[in-house]
Amino acid sequence: EAHEDNQQGRQITTSRDGTLMLIECAPQMFEPLANQMKQDSVIDDDDEDAQLTTGFQLVMRACQRFYQSKIISNDKDLSGIILYGTENSLNAFDFKHIYILHELAQPSAERIIQLENLSEQSRYKSKYDELFGSTQATGYSLNEALWTCSNLFSNSPQRLTIKRIFIFTCNDQPHASNLTLERQAKQRAKDLNDVGIELEVFPILTQTIIRFDFKKFFQDVLMLSDEDLDIRNNQEPTGRLNELLKLVYSKEHKKRAYCTVPFSLGKAADGTPLEFSVSVYNM
Template sequence: MLQRPPPSDRKKADHDAATSAALKCAYTLMQQRIISNPKDMMGILLFGTRDSKFHEDDPRSSGAFLYPHCYLLSDLDVPAAEDVKRLRAVVEDEQESHKLLVPSDEPVAMSNVLFCANQIFTTKAPNFSSRRLFLVTDNDNPHGQSKELRSSAIVRAKDLYDLGVTIELFPISQPGQTFDRAKFYDDIIYRASPDSDAPTPVSFAVRASTSDDGISLLQSLLSAIQSKSAPKRALFSLPLELSPDFRISVKGYILFKRQEPARSTYIWLDGETPQIVTATTTRLAENTAHPIENLEVKKAFKFGGENVLFAPEELKALRSSFGDPVIRVIGFKKRSLLPIWANLRPATFIYPSDEDYIGSTRTFSALHQSLLAKDKMAIVWYVARRNAAPVIAALLPGHEELGEMGEQQMPAGLWIVPIPFADDIRANPDMPTNLSAPDVLKDKMRLVVQQLQLPKAVYDPARYPNPALQWHYKILKALALEEDLPEEATDMTVPKYKQIDKRAGPYVLDWGKELELEYQKYSREQGHSGKRPAVSAPGDTSGDTKKVKKEDGVSDASISDDHVKSLFTKGKLASLKVQELKEWLIGKSALEKGRGMKKDDLISMIEAYWERKG
């Protein structure tokens, strides 16, 4: 079980045994699930070990003899800090690992493993709607030619499926070997049977994890298990109305959301041990501070300075004035007609469900395939919930995306993209249309962009976690596990300046030199000097000038009175240069020629001038 892989000179070669990689994967997942799903239960059962243990309190209990060579490392429960510490000790302490992970001298019966899992689910999570058993193994034929042990395992697997437990297999291929599911696990792992009438194929299973392709075993296990993690909680369950008398049922999910620190409870830290605070809310009258019951509270809207009271039934009728929540198809358009900027809020992913309407999956699949084949989108009337305002949205089909190991990273389905109304669209500022970079500049900039491309030209947001959020979780982890507080946060979003300079620096300098040459050439063609003029903002009148009488020390063109008055009104006279301030004051006979004054004094004189003007 602890046999390490052969030495290798490759940079990404594995150095951990399969068992150690599996435990490290469980340790990482336990920390992630505590943060993302703090109410989910998780347990770890080792099989094939020399020691046996079933109950936490009594290692020599009857369960250890009923399930030989099965070691319950962490019982099925909401993970606590002590569970994480225990698992961390096994993962990081080699002596503890060698003491615990001693392989048994005789082969373990998979029927005992499945029966043990059955008992754990029955006693710890009897009423859970989602129960899953993840099998991580590198033995594709644990029973050889024993038909009796094989049929016993098949019966135990059938019992688990009848109980509502889904078994997921995560095989590990050893170097030079191939994991063959057909030898044993195809008989106990029930795959979803494809629908012959459905246009979409069923997603295939996860490939065997291996390090032969340069990907570490730990990373491949993590990506494979995360792709098979429990489905997210549905945001809504609504009917998708294709015609007035034709509906199917769909569920909506938020796949992309800004992650923020979520506080589920308050903790009291003044005692000997931290305790969860029980919160209570009491409404008090403003004048008498008398407690108010919920029945005494009435809801009102202020109109014309008066409070207009509404009964609960009237409020309900107001909120449902747009009808029941629904996704109603009102037409179809070409997908190219929707620009990429026409998006108000994050898109919502919808997937079919046969709970309310039988055949919804088949119809949804046909709609999805038809939209993809014709490059079309559906325009829908979308009301997410009863008190929500209606939205005109685009229903876009999405392709299935698979990772390097064949795991599903993005499911195939439809996306609801809210479309802006005319009032939501801002007009772009007027920009010159006759300015275009020459081809030589474009070619040199193309070299810069090519040097800065990401690997495989794909941006993966999972590689750039929110640094503030990760720092928050690191502090929580250190406090809960009694570890040393981290000194600094790891920010993956900081650009790699040295690498950028090494790869693209010479090309950027070359592009800058070419830009200067092209500008000088353009200036000569336009009859301008080689010095670049200051660029003014749209609507800025700083370029407006008026001719004044030429005097000693005063230029032919001076800034206009309107522009100076505008800067005085906005309090931005300091944006003018000292020479400009002097020239304007000399033109108004408010300053003698050749007199040296500071900029603040000049600004004070101009302010006094416009204050006298009123």
């Protein structure tokens, strides 16, 4: 009986999620955040928000916290980071201005330290220039960035229960001057949705980018209803770390199954096993 119990225990499959952070590196992401005071002020070492003065720093710190939370709560989940709009490129397809910072993997101390360095006020710019180049590019293709994400999911050595892409951007219409690139990006987003890959967008506002209109582009990417569009456009994008993390966690935790358990009804008349999987949720 003990042997049978062990066999049954091994059949329980723990849920494993995969999350890719797709981060825009447009010049506006390096401007002061919308919530920053325009006049010069002394930075309080105890005020984390005061030290995160740009959108890029804010997102890097949010990714760092996301990794840390994974180690504590779901250390088997996989996470990765892709940047687009960089001068340097690093990906399997030789796509221009797309840089894979972290492949899909379990979070590690090394990755967390790297993200901390990319968010700290005193060193983030030198670290950025060293890795990604000293200038930001505009000739990227969001379609190619999404394709890169899809490829990382396809090549994952682990079976993933949920696959999601979190887009951090300050640009509500990334291909406004190129309808072909815009159409390709929307089609790629639809293709990802068709194969069960979830997309979510987190707007980042700066002192020159003061409004984010989902209707221009991302309504089609996220396939939002008119009601959902109104809700999104009426939400005030955040420039504070805790508020951004709250939004990220709210999207990350939805529809998460804790594990799946095989359930057997015996055998059919022809001897075929009658089995199905039951998902267990932590409410």
